Amino acid sequence: MSEFSLIYTHFQHLTHTHQNTVLGIGDDCAISRIPYDCELVSCMDTLVAGRHFVHETCPHAIGYKSVAVNLSDLASMGATPYAILLGLSLPNHDNDWLKEFSRGIADICNEFQVELIGGDTTKSDILTISITALGFIKKGESIKRTNAKIGDVICVSGHIGTASLALSYILGENGHLKHTNSINELSNNLTTALQYPSPQIKLGQQLINYANSMIDISDGLGQDLGHILKNSGVGAKLYLENIPCIDELNDLPLNKKYQHILNGGDDYQLCFTLSKHKFDEFNTLYPNLIYPIGEIVEKQGLELFFDNQPVDFDIKGWEHF
Ligand code: ADP
Ligand code: MG
Secondary structure, three states: OOHHHHHHHHOOOOOOOOOOEEEOEOEOOOEEOOOOOEEEEEEEEEEEEOOOEOOOOOHHHHHHHHHHHHHHHHHOOOOEEEEEEEEEEEOOOOHHHHHHHHHHHHHHHHHOOOEEEEEEEEEOOOOEEEEEEEEEEEOOOOOOOOOOOOOOEEEEOOOOOHHHHHHHHHEOOOOOEOOOOHHHHOOHHHHHHHHOOOOOHHHHHHOOOOOOEEEEOOOOHHHHHHHHHHHHOOEEEEEHHHOOOOHHHHOOOHHHHHHHHHHOOOOOOEEEEEOHHHHHHHHHHOOOOOEEEEEEEOOOEEEEEEOOEEEOOOOOOOOOO
16 A cells, blocks of 8 residues: 555544644645634654553554643643644554554544644654644633742642553563553553543633643653742642542552652643632632642742651652653
């Protein structure tokens, strides 16, 4: 199959068409309209087989997750997703694989009204998926990492540590599957957390005019909150028992539990800060949607507490280099 028929078969007309697209797949470039009162928000995330997902992952999940992690970045700014561009480096032309992979892309794009407007396809020894996501936000409304204020409540959008726990169940010491079927033995909620993370688009938008700062949790809560603190020039107190997590994590020894919660990655929940006043207002408007886990303080660094006692814990999120 030629590169062109591959693109035509699997990617053209795959997704919903967006009203802001003037020209989609098929020419040298796509052309889009930016609403006059909006700014364009863009990001890129690359997933490499064997590094970001185990080789045995089903292609539908690979397609879904590679879009999800990008939409999560848009969510963390408060943006509304518009479109993606797909850079695909493939070891071979496996039609069955491509069919399932593109179905995963289509499912999440249609769930969030996102259009696949272009991309590039090449051959390479290692399967690599690089996605650029585009979104819109009203001028000046984006929520950045740089604006956390002393006295802000630190919140997360849901369970933390689930994806890391799921990964620990399927991987042995060497980073490979414990056995060929271990990925299929995960319970539904663990499979969803690891393979089908849900970008918090709606919450990100609801937090506009509420949150002072926001980030999505991809590398671990400790490290990602650390980015907010560093970029805002502030410190934080975290109350560990307030961090929401699934029951399976509560069954672990505390050290292991908080290893997953603070240092595990891949949750794609949002972590954000807002004033006490805005926190109360938001909770009245949208009850039980956000979870307070700490507060922003003047003293730099991250202080951890458990049952009001200070805790010593080594924060070390996912790092590539
Ligand atoms: P060019 O050679 O001009 O760069 P290509 O032949 O690479 O163009 O691509 C032709 C069209 O197909 C373009 O519109 C491009 O955006 C689109 N395309 C190529 N690969 C992909 C892909 N993996 N996903 C979506 N669109 C793609
Ligand atoms: Mg060209």
